[in-house]
Amino acid sequence: MAKKYLIINADDCGLCHSANAAVFDLFESGCIKSSTIMAPAPGADEAIEFAKDHPQYAFGVHLTHTNEWKEHWPWGSLTGGKSLENEQGRMWPESDDFEAHCDYDEAIAEARAQIEYCEKKGMHPSHVDSHMGAMYGLNGKLKLLPKTLKLCGEKGYPFRMFSKPLVSQCPEEASVALFKAATYFANFYAKKNNVPMPDYLLFPEKIEKGESYEEFKNNFIEYLIDIPEGISETYIHPAFATDEMKSIAGSWERRYWEYLVMKDPETHAAFKANGVHLISYRNLAAMRLNK
Secondary structure, eight states, X not given: OOSEEEEEEEEEETSOHHHHHHHHHHHHTTSOXXXXXXXXXXXXXXXXXXXXXXXXXXXXXXXXXXOTTGGGSOOOOSSOOGGGBOTTSOBOSSHHHHHHHOOHHHHHHHHHHHXXXXXXXXOOOOOEEEGGGGGGOTTSXXXXXXXXXXXXXXXXXXXXXXXXXXXXXXXXXXXHHHHHHHHHHHHHHHHHTTOOOOSEEXXXXXXXXXXXXXXXXXHHHHHHHSOOSEEEEEEEOOOOOOHXXXXXXXXXXXXXXXXXXXXXXXXXXXXXXXXXXXXXXXXHHHHHHTO
């Protein structure tokens, strides 16, 4: 594989109407090829209906085991698992909170329920990923990732994790040795369960927002044209800058800029000029399974 392929996944579809509308527009204008839906969130049914009515678009399931917005935009689990919710009936706000409390069986039952909620409504998911990386088990629950990959293998869906260590993406707080070991661990269980994954995962948190949209766009483009050969993925959280979005997330401006940067012709021209081919998770599955 001598080409540079890039999946830009629009996370958090289903969060609210403002996020949904931005994602729908990006798909219909041909500016993105991949997104994932948060089944427990308030806007999920609207997103699932759109995905069902547009099977040509690659919509997957954004496994959601946390709710960082707490009382500002609350939701609980689909299964009512006692270990998955706090005393107010909301999902835990952070991944480490979730891992500290969750029962393995209840966590996987919730993941299955979210996938099947989308399936039963007529959606055909293209892939699965994990909101806030909660199902990676990075805070001590080491069996979460193997169990999640087993579920994905059973369902026949690709999963967002990376199969090759890209040292430049190693988190600052982690050692390179641990980063490489985690990659090997994920790759082993993905192969065991026949789950396609990208080669590399590019963390967009490394993209500096800057003082203006133009500065952010330049940073975004520079970051994503310098990728290795193979299949890489990054993720965005596009949304319109509505009163609704502003009331939910303090990051609303960056989310709006992420919508704008994917609508911007200069972004796509830069990808083309630098040999970066945008693909979807359906493309990834076909490429991996046809090897």
